[in-house]
Every structure is written in C-alpha cells, then in structure tokens.
Amino acid sequence: MQNRAKSVTIFDVADLAGVSKSTVSLVLTQSDKVGKKSKQKVLKAIDELGYIYNRDAAAMRSRRSNLVAIVINDLTNPYMAQLATNLERILNENNLQAMIVSSNNNLELQTNAVKNLKEYNAAAFIICPVANTCAKWLDTLSAQQKVMTLMREVPFSAAPCVLPDYKKASHVASMHLLAQGVTHIAFIGSELSLSDSQALQSGFNTACSQHGVTPLVAISCSQNQALSAKNAFIEAYAKHPQLSALVCENDIIAQGVFTAIQTLNIPTNNNIKIASCYHLPYYSVMPYSLSTVVINTHDIAKRCHLVLKELLQNTAPPVKTLVNVNSLIRDSSQ
C-alpha cells in the first residue's frame, strides 16, 4: 500500500497546453478529431509535466479495460515461459497489457488468482489450466468474463480453446521411428490421463496401428520433469528390456530418458531410438540424436491472440482451434 502524492492530471496538461480538458482526453484516446497543432501542444505539455495517464480512471469511466490476464500452470516449464513471453509481446503490439500470473499447477491457486484478477477488471483471461480444472467452474466464469484456454482443453467446457495439433505431433514423431523398423515401442509422458496427453497417445497409437505394431504399455512419469522421466524409464526398462524405441511427450521427458540410458550404460548395439513430440527451444542439448517435432510458440501465441480478439469483439470464436505443428523432424543433437 502506497500513498501517492497529488498527481499531474489532464487538467494540468490542458492548462499548460492552453486547450480544454476534453481535447487532452481526445488526444490520449487516439482520437482523430483533434487538429495537428492542438495535438502537438498537448503532447509537449504532457512531456514537460511528466504526465502519466491514469488507466484506472479511464477504465472506470469508459467501462473498458485493456488488461489481459495470462494464467500459466507451470511457468518453470521453459516452453510455457516462452509461450507466455511471446503472447505478451503480441498483446502489447495490439495495445493490450498482459499480466502474467502463475497458478503453479495448483487448483486452489488458480481459482484464487482468477478471483483476484476479476477485481482488477481484467478484460479477458487466457488460462493454461491446471490438471483437474472443473468444466463447471470454467463455464460459470465464462458466463461473466471473457475466458479462453490455451495448450490444454478442459473437457466438455464451452470456453474457446487454442492448442497445437497434439495428435499430429505425436503421429509424426512416432512414424519417424516406426519407419526405421522398430517393433518394441512405447509412449512416455506425465499426467497421462489429461486431455493433451491423451491426444498425444492417440496419435502414437494410430501410428503404431498403421505399422501393425502393438505398442508396449505407456510409461507414466510422476511429473513433467527430467528426473521423474529418468526414474520412470529405468523402472520400465527393467520390465521390458526389449524396448527399442520411445516416443516422449516433450524434450524435458526426453532429456530424462537420455540420462537414464547413459546411467544404465545400455550397449550401443542395443541402441534405443527416441523421438519427442515437442521441442523446447534452447532447452535440450543432447549428446545423441533426438528427433523432435516443432510446435512453434509464436504460431500458438498468434492464433491465441486472434481468438482473443474475437472474444473481445463478442463474435463467438470457435470452441476449439488446432494449430498446425511443424512436421519437420529436427535432429537436435547439436
């Protein structure tokens, strides 16, 4: 809580510029109803006085806000952080102010964060929902506020959702391995029951069917962390030493698997092939070859903004928007 001194207002600006309060307001709201000379005088006065536009007052009077809350479930996931950053930049370029908050994969924190942000008059909420987010909660929220979800669908919710084509991503990654003739293949990921993981597994299974391969049971990591993946792999490998290929949910999981392989000292003639369904730029520097699909954060952010725009304009956006993935398989060993 801070006490602020009496501040410079549009009154002071109007005085110094020798125009009316209304004119100053028109300049501030980018109106084109103001002549060039008046505008110049106003801008000069603003500069001289160090005037700061008070968006709280403006928002209150106009019942408009350009504050967009971005609620991220896992900010320590570099993919999410980069997505949030990209989104923030795009929103900025479109005169919207992004406000990133973290729900830290905690349902209660997510609920609380949204509740608080409502009091700050956020114009819209972009939510990367935590696991077990309730469709009913989301739908109730949607009835009062502009809401969309990102990267993860909340099943049966009516809130518009933007997410990558997970199914295609895993299908591409899986086909890449299957084309090399592998037969003992498994999927490994965290939170296998969630909608995004389900979509990935579905693409994987489809690819296996197409090659007439029966996949091994999916390997589940307790968390989306390299260490979890390492341990999960070691356990699974003990049970299935014939394992020869692995489709990883993402690069974080892949990193853990690589480490496990080195730790176990698996002989190279037993070479296990690995693919990852999406790439974390700059994250992985594997000493081995890793085939990975690229899901561009910028593409996702751009599409997210378009849906947001529709939401703000009250044209009902599609309830689900799949963003294409870049099927270029990259070898990220370098």
Next chain:
Amino acid sequence: MQNRAKSVTIFDVADLAGVSKSTVSLVLTQSDKVGKKSKQKVLKAIDELGYIYNRDAAAMRSRRSNLVAIVINDLTNPYMAQLATNLERILNENNLQAMIVSSNNNLELQTNAVKNLKEYNAAAFIICPVANTCAKWLDTLSAQQKVMTLMREVPFSAAPCVLPDYKKASHVASMHLLAQGVTHIAFIGSELSLSDSQALQSGFNTACSQHGVTPLVAISCSQNQALSAKNAFIEAYAKHPQLSALVCENDIIAQGVFTAIQTLNIPTNNNIKIASCYHLPYYSVMPYSLSTVVINTHDIAKRCHLVLKELLQNTAPPVKTLVNVNSLIRDSSQ
C-alpha cells in the same frame, strides 16, 4: 477493449444488506469498526449478488494500490521463473497482487514495460534488470516510483537491490574443486562483464589465490544457454587441453559443458571436474557428478518481500542486501 455491463456496486450490496454504503465499504477494507451482525449481513449480500470489488475505483479514491510489478529479464530461465513464482506467492500472502511481465533481455522492452505499468498505478516495481540497464534511468524512475532490483545490481544506482551472495557461492564451488588438487581450472559463464558475473568471478579468483593456483582465462558463452556453453567449451578445450576443472556460472552452463564433454568423448582418465555456482531445481539430470551450490529461490523471495515492505512504508531499505547461499554442495547426478 471490452464493454462491461452495468455492474453490481456497494450500493446494491448496501441495499440488500439493509445497511449503509459506508458500512459496506468498511467491511471491504477490513475495518474492525463494524459489528459482527452487520458484517455478516454484508458478506451474505455480497455472496448473493455476486458482487465484485472494484479495485480500480478503490485505488483511485484512496490513492493506494497493492499491485506490484515484477519485471523479469529472462522468464525462460527456470531459475527466474521459479523465483518469480515464489515471489508472487509471498506477495499474495501479504495482500499484494503480483503482475509478472517479461522484458525478454531487451532494454527497450524493459523501458516500455515500466512505462506502461506506471499507467496502471503499480505500487512498486521489482526489476530483474536486463544487461546495460542505465543507472540514470533507474534513479530517475526511483525518484517517482518505489523501485528495487533483484538478482542483478545496476552499478552505481541508488535503487535498493536484493541478490544472493554470488561471491560466496562461487568461492564455495571453486574451493570444492580446488580441494581435490586440480590446477588447471577456469570459470565459464555468460555476459562476463555484468555485475553478477563479476561477483562470481571474484569468488572464483579468491579461491584460486588461496590455493596458489593461477586460473586459465574465463570462458565466455554468448548466451545463458546450454548450447552456447557447449560450443564455448569445445572451442576453449581445443586451446587448453590441459583443462581439468571448471566452475560454471549455473546448471544451465554446466549442462552444456557436460554435453560437450560427451560429444568430445574425452577419455575418463582425463576426467574433468565440474562445479556449478547455482542450482536450478529439477533442471539438471546429469549422468555425472555435478557439485552445485544451492541458492534457494524462496530465501531470495522472502528477503525481497521484506525490502519491498520497507520501500512501501517509506523507511529507506538498505541499498544492497546479500542473501546467504546454502553452502551444502550437492551431488546432482541423481
């Protein structure tokens, strides 16, 4: 921009509760001047009407705000993301609303972000400054706003700063390696000219002196990314094949170095010892032993909040606060 419908106000709440507008306001501002029965009635009415407190209006009238902007230079660095998340939680627990924005290591974006956030009446700014942040800019800002920096000092600025004891961290890490009798040792990090890196190098150099060892020239990575570190190491190793120990700025750099060592296939009898000055929890799963100092994000966040509190209370906080590092060297090979 969104048009909001006519909203439920304290007027409506007062009506339904059968009390005065003032009483409702007193309840909302946590005053203790309200009787229990009135308070109950008000809370009930709030619940029934789905009333949402309008903080913009409250902030405007009271000239107070509990919005704290956290400007992070690199959100894709998991350490920074975790720090931001921890800080956010602590602020929340103290009735402050955190607003994370990213400057993406870009001076212009940082300047712009701060400029925008001023218009939203942020009560304070916690800035993890980008490289080359100008002390003059920061001091001008400090004159108008409550500002503090985090994790990185802007040299010669008067803004209070909270950061870990980098010098100790690198000293501990270096001593750990030097105690094993290594003689050809170097420091590797990114942006070597920045204040935080300088502090790390200083601790490293002190440790070397104490052991009578002359360090090799510091290895510079173009960015704080594993890939940069990998390439930088490979280049440096070609010049200095006698290199036998390396003190890394952090786990990201260490990860790159490890990958380089594997890629180069350096013989094990030539085993290069590695330590990292700070640990990124959950980040690194190295197949090898990595000695790393723990700089707890929660400790930093807690101290940051205390300094912020002083700032908000107008008691001048110390210009520089060093947070102790946990000298427990951990072996993060598992």
Next chain:
DNA sequence: CTGAAAGCGCTTACAG
C-alpha cells in the same frame, strides 16, 4: 454504526 457529501482522474455526449 449511519447517511450525506465531496472527490479521486478520467470519458462522453452535447450545445456552442
């Protein structure tokens, strides 16, 4: 505890 009143800094018609 209440009620009437003033005011935070802006936007928005509206008549000139």
Next chain:
DNA sequence: CTGAAAGCGCTTACAG
C-alpha cells in the same frame, strides 16, 4: 475544436 456537466465505483472524514 471548446467548456460545462454528469458519472464510473469507490473511500474518507464528519456530524449525528
């Protein structure tokens, strides 16, 4: 383009 006026939803003394 101007100027006077109303009002967004709240807080804050103040007299009762």
